Amino acid sequence: MTQTGIPFIFMRGGTSRGPYFNRADLPGDRETLAEVLMAAIGAGHAINIDGIGGGVAVTTKVAMLSPSEDNWADVDYFFAQVSVADRLVDFKPTCGNILAGVGPAAIEMGLITPTGDETEVKIRAVNTGARVVARVQTPGGVLRYDGDTEIAGVPGAAAPISLSFMGVVGSSTGAFLPTGHLRDTFDGIEVTCMDVAMPMVIARAGDFGLTGYETVEELDANRDFFARMEAVRLKAGAAMGMGDVSQSVTPKFGLLAPAREGGTICTRYFMPWTTHPSMAVTGSQCLASCALTPGTVADGLLERPIKGPANVVLEHASGTIEVLVDFDLTDRFTLNSAGLLRTARKLADGHLYVPASVMKGH
CATH class of the missing domain: 3.10.310.10 (Diaminopimelate Epimerase; Chain A, domain 1)
Incomplete structure (x- = not known):
């Protein structure tokens, strides 16, 4: 045989x-x-x-x-x-x-x-x-x-199939903010490095000259953007304590823009060398947490709820995904749990x- x-x-x-x-x-x-x-x-x-x-x-x-x-x-x-x-x-x-x-x-x-x-x-x-x-x-x-x-x-x-995630803060790096800062700048691009369910580097689409509403095909065809994004991701990964991430799919990369379809905020998620056709469940938790945290790159892109739990609707390349976030803002943003519905x-x-x-x- x-x-x-x-x-x-x-x-x-x-x-x-x-x-x-x-x-x-x-x-x-x-x-x-x-x-x-x-x-x-x-x-x-x-x-x-x-x-x-x-x-x-x-x-x-x-x-x-x-x-x-x-x-x-x-x-x-x-x-x-x-x-x-x-x-x-x-x-x-x-x-x-x-x-x-x-x-x-x-x-x-x-x-x-x-x-x-x-x-x-x-x-x-x-x-x-x-x-x-x-x-x-x-x-x-x-x-x-x-x-x-x-x-x-x-x-x-x-x-x-309902999923309730617990203990996801710092799951990969050991810290909610792996660099210790709400914002960092790499190659002139301001980002938030966050670890909630998935370590991510998150930026505003406008800082790359994008609207944030581009299709998957438009983004994948924009190789100049991917080259700039990867350069930022590599430096951010090192700053997050993850070492050389050139051969790793983490940290993932995300872009934010104001919502335009009635959601909470518009997002694009990268895997990281291609554009995700929709949205990762782990990435959605990190992006939702970034959107809810004062002082991140999400500032000015949405109207934040002042107390949890909150239903965060992320607009993505093929529709929306809802993340029910139980959080507290008494001292700083504290994530208790995140729930999603899948099939x-x-x-x-x-x-x-x-x-x-x-x-x-x-």
């Missing part, structure tokens, strides 16, 4: 997609694991022709699940971002959209037993240590995918095949 089959579930989670594995079915060491995931996705080719990736960063994501080693949680969720055209795997970040599929996938894998009409799944995001409570629809003890909940960036409707759908299951030589006898 020249190939090895690995059990998997292929799922859409939020506005992302990828294989969900049982961690026990994969190699334990990171180097071999990275080779297996690159083979599965088909990394190193623009359209991932030799794997199941979809040729864009939101379709080359991987979730690996296992019974939790944390007494609080039910399931450990280990995430990997596999590159499209490069042979790279980044284990540093997490993904909130893929996380939306963790509850259903854990039930499908038998890691979780449904408990009535709604099943609560406590999830530990291994990459960042964040704790998340997912509530999955299981009427009569049966996992349900159909429903009437719609999210921007996904056609049709599906069953709602997920099982697309396929079975075995995903990789060359036997890649598994190295696992």
